[in-house]
Amino acid sequence: MKKFMNQNFVISGVNGYLTSHFVEYILSEGGSVFGIDKNKKKLFRHEKLFFYKVDLEKEDQVNNFYQKIKNNKIDVLINAAAIDPKVTNERHFNSFVNYPLNRWKKTININLNGAFLLSKYICKIFEKNKFSGKIINVSSVYGEKPPNQNIYSKKNIRKVFKPLEYGISKSALHSFTKSLAVYYNKTNIRVNTLTPGGVRKKDQNNNFVKNYSDRTIVGRMANLNDYDDALDFLCSKNNNYLNGSNIIVDGGLSIS
Numbered sequence: 405m406k407k408f409m410n411q412n413f414v415i416s417g418v419n420g421y422l423t424s425h426f427v428e429y430i431l432s433e434g435g436s437v438f439g440i441d442k443n444k445k446k447l448f449r450h451e452k453l454f455f456y457k458v459d460l461e462k463e464d465q466v467n468n469f470y471q472k473i474k475n476n477k478i479d480v481l482i483n484a485a486a487i488d489p490k491v492t493n494e495r496h497f498n499s500f501v502n503y504p505l506n507r508w509k510k511t512i513n514i515n516l517n518g519a520f521l522l523s524k525y526i527c528k529i530f531e532k533n534k535f536s537g538k539i540i541n542v543s544s545v546y547g548e549k550p551p552n553q554n555i556y557s558k559k560n561i562r563k564v565f566k567p568l569e570y571g572i573s574k575s576a577l578h579s580f581t582k583s584l585a586v587y588y589n590k591t592n593i594r595v596n597t598l599t600p601g602g603v604r605k606k607d608q609n610n611n612f613v614k615n616y617s618d619r620t621i622v623g624r625m626a627n628l629n630d631y632d633d634a635l636d637f638l639c640s641k642n643n644n645y646l647n648g649s650n651i652i653v654d655g656g657l658s659i660s
Contacts, residue, residue: 406432406433406434407433407434407435407636407639407640408430408433408434408435408639409433409434409435410434411434411435411436411479411480411639411641412435412436412437412438412476412477412478412479412480413430413435413436413437413438413478413479413480413481413482413639414437414438414439414440414473414478414480414481414482414522414526415427415430415437415438415439415440415481415482415484416439416440416441416458416460416482416483416484416485416518416519416522417440417441417484417485417486418437418439418440418441418447418455418484419441419443419445419447420441420484420485420486420488421603421605422484422542422600422603422628422631423482423484423485423542424447425628425629425631426482426484426631426635427439427447427453428447429629429632429635430635430639431450431452431453435452436452436453436454437452437453437454438454438456438473438476438478439453439454439455439456440455440456440457440458440460440469440485440522441455441457441458441485442457442458442459442460442485443457444457456469456472460485460513460514460517460518460521460522461513461514461517461518463521466521466522466525467525469525470525470526470528470529473529474528474529476529477529477533478526478529478530478533478537479537479538479639479641480537480538480539480540480639481522481523481526481537481538481539481540482539482540482542483518483519483522483523483539483540483541483542483577484542485514485515485518485519485522486514486515486542486544486570486573486574487510487511487514487515487570488544488570489567489570499562499563499564500562500564500568503564503568507567507569508567508568508569511567511569511570511573512569512572512573512576515570515573515574515577516573516576516577516580519541519577519580520580523539523580523584526539527539527588527593530593534592535588535591535592535593536591536592536593537592537593537594538593538594538595538596538638538639538643539581539584539593539594539595539596540596540597540598540635540638540639541577541578541580541581541595541596541597541598542597542598542599542600543574543575543577543578543597543598543599543600543650544570544571544574544599544600545599545600545601545602545652545654545657545658546566546570546571546574547571547572547573547574547575547576547577547578547599548575548599548652548654548658549657549658550568550571551565551566551570551571552619553565553566554615555612555615555616555619556609556612556615574599577597578597578599578650581595581596581597581648581650582595582648585647585648586648592644594643594644594646594647595647595648596638596646596647596648596649596650596651597649597650597651598631598634598635598638598650598651598653599650599651599652599653599654599658600626600631600653600654601620601625601626601653601654601655601657601658602616602625602626602654602657603625603626603627603628604624604625604626604627613625616657619657619660620654620655620656620657620660621655621656621657621659621660622655622656623655624655625655626653626654626655630653631653634651634653637651638651
């Protein structure tokens with residue numbers, strides 16, 4: 405029997421590289437997905453995939469999405485939407501002392517405030533469903549360990565390649581996980597964090613891949629399916645005791 409039969413998922417940021425894999429995996433295991441993204445781009449056609457264009461910076465759009473799905477039983481919310489700019493050897497951002505505040509605020513708004521807003525509305529459904537449901541906040545290894553900017557360049561220059569607020573927003577996201585789990589104590593609402601490490605992509609700079617891989621314990625970046633088992637466990641109907649926790653799947657980068 406498929407793992408997610410008769411389960412309904414709300415997933416944000418479905419056009420993302422890792423998140424789109426989560427969607428495909430959940431659909432392949434019988435789940436239904438109400439997927440949202442700011443960009444109007446439907447992943448693919450599937451009878452159990454329902455796509456909605458939603459800007460998580462705008463509460464009215466989140467509320468409109470809620471109004472459309474509120475009569476459905478939602479089993480799992482996966483907060484995965486994030487601003488995670490592509491970093492290449494040729495591209496970097498401003499130095500810290502010249503870093504623009506609007507870029508900082510934009511990332512916090514999507515990565516953290518967006519998860520708050522969506523959780524706020526989906527928890528209305530959970531509460532109507534006898535206070536039952538699961539929230540998975542997708543963090544990042546950079547929420548556990550700040551990025552070493554030098555792995556993105558052959559030269560040791562003091563530039564911001566990986567935006568600082570990305571990791572800060574992800575660290576705060578896990579704090580949100582713990583706070584929300586405590587708020588819903590003695591209910592059947594479970595709130596946990598999944599913290600993935602870097603995923604290997606075909607177009608990544610070889611110098612970066614080597615530098616990153618050398619800092620992990622297992623000696624490589626993640627493949628997309630390296631996260632499937634953790635996702636299985638977090639979404640499982642049998643996962644009733646894990647709460648307010650953080651499952652880190654990063655090849656050991658955060659402790660090396």
